[in-house]
Amino acid sequence: MFLKRIELQGFKSFADKSVITFDSDVIGIVGPNGCGKSNINDAIRWVLGEQSVKSLRGSSMSDVIFSGSQQRKAVNMAEVTLVFDNSKHFLNIDYEEVEVTRRLHRISGEGEYFINQTPCRLKDILNLVMDTGLGKDSLSIISQGNISSFAEAKPEDRRALFEEAAGVAKYKKRKNDSLNKLNRTQENLLRLEDIILELERQVNPLKRQAKKAELYLEKKAQLETIEVSVICDEIENLQNKIEILKKKSFDLDSQKAMHETTIQVQDLKNMELKKEISQLDQEVNRLQGDLMKVMNEMNMLEARKAELDEKRKYAMEYASNLDKAKELKKMLEEADYEYKDRQKRYMDMQSDLELTRKQVSELENQVSFCNQEALQARNYLNKLNNRKEVLENLMRQPFNHQQGVKAIMDAQRSLHGVLGVMSQIIIPHESYELAITNALGGAMYHIVTEDETAARHAITFLKKNHSGRATFLPISVLRPRSLNHDSRTLAEHSAGFLGTANEFVDNDPIFDTVRDSLLGNVIVCDNLINANELAKTLKFQYKIITVEGDIVHRGGSMTGGHIRDNSSPLTIRRELETVKESLEQHTLKVQELDARQTALQSKRESQANQLVQLQIALAQLQPIVDAKRAKLDRLKIDYEQIAPKDMELDAVSMEDDIVIKLSDMYSRRDDITKAINEKRDRRVKAGAEVDRQEMQIRELRRDLNILQNEEREVDIDKAKAEAKLDNALERLSGNYEMTFEYAQTLKQEMEDMEQARADVSRLRSEIAALGNVNLDAPQEYAEVSERFEFLQSQKADLEAARAKILDAIDEMDQSMVIQFKEMFDKINAELNDVFRALFGGGKARLFMVDPQDVLNTGIDIDVQPPGKSVRNIRLFSGGEKSLIAICVLFSILKARTIPLCIFDEVEAALDQANVERFAKYIAQFRGESQFIVVTHRPGTMAQCDSLYGVTMQQNGVSQLLRVKLQDAIEMIDRPKEAA
Numbered sequence: 001m002f003l004k005r006i007e008l009q010g011f012k013s014f015a016d017k018s019v020i021t022f023d024s025d026v027i028g029i030v031g032p033n034g035c036g037k038s039n040i041n042d043a044i045r046w047v048l049g050e051q052s053v054k055s056l057r058g059s060s061m062s063d064v065i066f067s068g069s070q071q072r073k074a075v076n077m078a079e080v081t082l083v084f085d086n087s088k089h090f091l092n093i094d095y096e097e098v099e100v101t102r103r104l105h106r107i108s109g110e111g112e113y114f115i116n117q118t119p120c121r122l123k124d125i126l127n128l129v130m131d132t133g134l135g136k137d138s139l140s141i142i143s144q145g146n147i148s149s150f151a152e153a154k155p156e157d158r159r160a161l162f163e164e165a166a167g168v169a170k171y172k173k174r175k176n177d178s179l180n181k182l183n184r185t186q187e188n189l190l191r192l193e194d195i196i197l198e199l200e201r202q203v204n205p206l207k208r209q210a211k212k213a214e215l216y217l218e219k220k221a222q223l224e225t226i227e228v229s230v231i232c233d234e235i236e237n238l239q240n241k242i243e244i245l246k247k248k249s250f251d252l253d254s255q256k257a258m259h260e261t262t263i264q265v266q267d268l269k270n271m272e273l274k275k276e277i278s279q280l281d282q283e284v285n286r287l288q289g290d291l292m293k294v295m296n297e298m299n300m301l302e303a304r305k306a307e308l309d310e311k312r313k314y315a316m317e318y319a320s321n322l323d324k325a326k327e328l329k330k331m332l333e334e335a336d337y338e339y340k341d342r343q344k345r346y347m348d349m350q351s352d353l354e355l356t357r358k359q360v361s362e363l364e365n366q367v368s369f370c371n372q373e374a375l376q377a378r379n380y381l382n383k384l385n386n387r388k389e390v391l392e393n394l395m396r397q398p399f400n401h402q403q404g405v406k407a408i409m410d411a412q413r414s415l416h417g418v419l420g421v422m423s424q425i426i427i428p429h430e431s432y433e434l435a436i437t438n439a440l441g442g443a444m445y446h447i448v449t450e451d452e453t454a455a456r457h458a459i460t461f462l463k464k465n466h467s468g469r470a471t472f473l474p475i476s477v478l479r480p481r482s483l484n485h486d487s488r489t490l491a492e493h494s495a496g497f498l499g500t501a502n503e504f505v506d507n508d509p510i511f512d513t514v515r516d517s518l519l520g521n522v523i524v525c526d527n528l529i530n531a532n533e534l535a536k537t538l539k540f541q542y543k544i545i546t547v548e549g550d551i552v553h554r555g556g557s558m559t560g561g562h563i564r565d566n567s568s569p570l571t572i573r574r575e576l577e578t579v580k581e582s583l584e585q586h587t588l589k590v591q592e593l594d595a596r597q598t599a600l601q602s603k604r605e606s607q608a609n610q611l612v613q614l615q616i617a618l619a620q621l622q623p624i625v626d627a628k629r630a631k632l633d634r635l636k637i638d639y640e641q642i643a644p645k646d647m648e649l650d651a652v653s654m655e656d657d658i659v660i661k662l663s664d665m666y667s668r669r670d671d672i673t674k675a676i677n678e679k680r681d682r683r684v685k686a687g688a689e690v691d692r693q694e695m696q697i698r699e700l701r702r703d704l705n706i707l708q709n710e711e712r713e714v715d716i717d718k719a720k721a722e723a724k725l726d727n728a729l730e731r732l733s734g735n736y737e738m739t740f741e742y743a744q745t746l747k748q749e750m751e752d753m754e755q756a757r758a759d760v761s762r763l764r765s766e767i768a769a770l771g772n773v774n775l776d777a778p779q780e781y782a783e784v785s786e787r788f789e790f791l792q793s794q795k796a797d798l799e800a801a802r803a804k805i806l807d808a809i810d811e812m813d814q815s816m817v818i819q820f821k822e823m824f825d826k827i828n829a830e831l832n833d834v835f836r837a838l839f840g841g842g843k844a845r846l847f848m849v850d851p852q853d854v855l856n857t858g859i860d861i862d863v864q865p866p867g868k869s870v871r872n873i874r875l876f877s878g879g880e881k882s883l884i885a886i887c888v889l890f891s892i893l894k895a896r897t898i899p900l901c902i903f904d905e906v907e908a909a910l911d912q913a914n915v916e917r918f919a920k921y922i923a924q925f926r927g928e929s930q931f932i933v934v935t936h937r938p939g940t941m942a943q944c945d946s947l948y949g950v951t952m953q954q955n956g957v958s959q960l961l962r963v964k965l966q967d968a969i970e971m972i973d974r975p976k977e978a979a
């Protein structure tokens with residue numbers, strides 16, 4: 001005996017607490033239709049965990065709670081308890097007696113489960129009865145419907161019964177759990193794979209972006225290191241330059257001040273000279289007045305003397321010889337005095353005349369030489385002016401012979417990215433113009449553009465306007481060229497090597513690439529012999545040019561000679577500068593010569609004038625001297641004729657003599673004339689000095705002008721340098737947020753600043769070539785790849801888990817196959833005997849529809865009752881079908897002990913004889929299994945150890961009572977109402 005007791009309260013028709021105590025193995029439950037017998041069956045299944053409302057014959061779980069009747073109110077809770085004897089440990093629990101309770105509350109809908117009055121989960125109850133044969137799918141609780149549906153069921157549906165019998169439910173459940181787990185794992189894996197795929201899609205582009213960003217940052221850092229040093233160097237150079245320019249400006253200021261002072265001093269001197277000239281003029285005027293006075297007095301004295309001489313002549317006619325002699329002697333002495341005086345004056349005048357004549361002739365020579373020099377200088381000046389005009393014309397129209405270049409440069413403003421023509425972009429160092437001209441050759445007229453697009457637009461422009469052709473140099477695609485390291489070393493150790501052509505030009509740094517591309521690998525040599533030698537040494541790999549413009553081409557061919565007009569845009573600029581310089585010098589020289597010429601001429605004129613004056617004076621004096629001489633001679637003769645030999649004459653005093661006065665007057669006249677001449681001479685000299693000074697002042701003013709221009713240029717250079725300095729500081733603060741002082745602490749010493757600049761522009765173009773850079777990419781990549789790796793490892797874990805689950809399922813499958821097959825064979829072995837016993841002969845056999853697939857195969861039955869050939873179970877009668885099902889049920893009970901079987905009118909369809917066979921067969925299991933049989937059939941009742949009657953005395957409420965066999969039979973036959 002397994003089930004000891006059932007306690008029901010509020011369950012279906014059992015409104016009151018009802019307790020059924022079982023004390024035997026075969027118990028019959030009897031009663032009229034609808035009294036509540038099957039409700040007992042339902043109650044047992046309900047406690048054992050039935051969840052199907054349908055199989056509990058309701059539409060909701062609350063239908064199991066007593067719903068009231070005419071006399072009774074509905075109750076709010078249903079509770080059923082089963083009490084099991086577990087001394088044989090059918091239930092997997094250590095208790096000897098097990099009490100299982102289920103409770104349901106109508107209002108809350110809440111269900112409660114208890115094992116031995118301890119609350120538990122439904123799952124615990126299901127686990128408790130699992131594989132005991134008491135499961136809801138087992139044949140332990142069989143109703144009439146189950147029996148008839150067994151025959152009708154599909155082979156696949158029948159399988160559950162055998163699985164329950166084989167006790168593989170736990171495997172199946174575990175397998176189901178494992179499969180669910182597998183499904184979840186599979187779903188997780190799929191989800192994970194989707195995410196991994198998505199991440200994979202992100203990872204590679206992010207990796208590329210991260211690499212690009214790292215490259216960008218690396219190049220940026222390199223650029224910063226180099227450019228900061230380059231900018232620092234630039235700033236230092238500019239500061240030095242500004243300092244030098246400031247000093248130069250200061251020097252120029254001082255020079256200017258000196259010039260201005262000198263001009264002031266010269267002006268002052270000139271004023272003084274002019275004052276002197278005016279004084280001299282006044283003095284000359286005064287002297288001329290004096291001269292007039294002297295001349296007047298002289299005339300007066302001459303007249304008086306003539307008068308005196310007349311008087312003497314008259315007196316002499318009437319005087320004695322002695323008196324005559326005295327008088328003659330006096331006259332003789334006067335005449336001698338006069339003659340000597342005039343003679344002396346004549347001689348003095350003559351030597352003055354000679355001296356003046358010499359001076360005049362010398363001055364004439366000087367004037368003529370100066371004239372010649374001035375003429376030559378003027379001619380040369382004209383030539384220079386003509387050349388300047390030609391060169392300026394060429395400078396204004398540099399591309400007259402290059403139609404395409406001219407068209408582009410005329411339209412430069414409207415064409416984007418056209419930067420200029422090579423010949424305008426680079427400026428050769430002094431005396432390298434020819435060399436650079438020949439190094440560039442035709443490339444001198446190539447047009448530099450920012451990039452290929454600009455060049456393409458310019459070419460389209462030329463085509464569209466039929467404006468000729470031109471060659472373009474897009475900076476963005478040009479690469480700097482240079483001598484390779486070995487060649488450079490060889491060249492540097494060769495005679496005459498001066499450098500590469502790019503080292504002999506100046507240009508804006510933005511054109512460095514173009515310059516180096518065209519000139520970086522062209523060598524400059526001092527002369528052709530050395531150029532040939534060097535070409536040989538370098539195996540004719542490089543173009544070599546000489547300072548004179550001769551060329552040794554790559555491969556060894558040579559070009560050279562003299563070009564009559566060697567003007568090129570590069571040489572013109574220098575030539576124009578030279579021409580302008582010599583124009584200035586020659587203009588000065590001509591001015592100087594002009595001033596000298598004027599001074600010499602005026603001096604010569606003055607001297608010539610003086611000479612004429614002297615000649616006139618001499619010519620005037622000559623007859624006077626002759627007359628005085630003749631007079632003296634005549635007087636001497638007269639005196640010797642009349643004067644006695646021994647006559648003593650008193651000494652003649654000539655103190656107050658008119659002759660002396662007259663001589664004095666003549667001397668005074670001469671002195672005044674001389675003084676006048678001297679003053680005039682001095683005036684001429686002072687005039688010349690003024691002219692000279694004025695010329696000097698003009699020169700000083702011109703120099704001052706030059707200094708002012710120079711100062712202006714210095715100021716412009718200084719302003720430019722300051723603007724560049726501001727720009728460099730701005731670059732430092734704008735690009736790198738650094739002050740110059742801080743940048744200096746980071747500055748690295750660069751061996752080759754040019755190389756550093758080239759590196760800066762190279763790095764800049766490399767950075768530009770990188771295009772858009774996502775600076776967050778490294779961080780994003782790190783995060784995504786970390787997540788990617790994490791998910792990969794999760795995937796590996798899930799795959800390992802899946803493999804484990806699959807292994808476990810495989811193991812369970814194997815156990816199930818073995819266990820199922822064993823039980824199936826056992827049942828099959830029993831079936832034939834049971835069949836023969838219940839059918840009174842014939843044979844029956846269970847078989848697997850697909851023996852290859854034991855885990856899923858349907859189970860069919862092959863029966864042959866005695867004397868019948870029909871084997872298909874579906875073709876048998878209802879009773880036969882029930883009996884076949886009962887046969888299978890008994891076979892299972894024989895193959896495997898089931899502690900409790902509840903049969904609910906399973907034999908209803910059997911005839912009397914079969915009922916008895918059935919009932920007797922049950923009796924065979926007594927001691928092994930307990931049977932609770934709900935029946936209407938007396939044959940069955942007769943085999944029961946005890947019988948319980950279910951009545952419904954109160955309308956709608958079931959009640960239980962123990963009855964005897966006869967009472968039971970009567971109970972069934974009695975109508976329900978009567979009961």
Ligand SMILES: Nc1ncnc2c1ncn2[C@@H]1O[C@H](COP(=O)(O)OP(=O)(O)OP(=O)(O)O)[C@@H](O)[C@H]1O
Pocket residue numbers: 011012013031032033034035036037038039040063064065066067068956
């Ligand atoms: N929740 C409920 N509350 C009250 N009565 C209920 C409830 N559920 C079912 N019943 C009653 O139970 C009876 C059905 O009981 P059951 O099916 O057990 O009868 P039976 O004795 O097995 O009849 P038969 O011999 O015809 O099979 C019906 O009269 C029905 O009214």
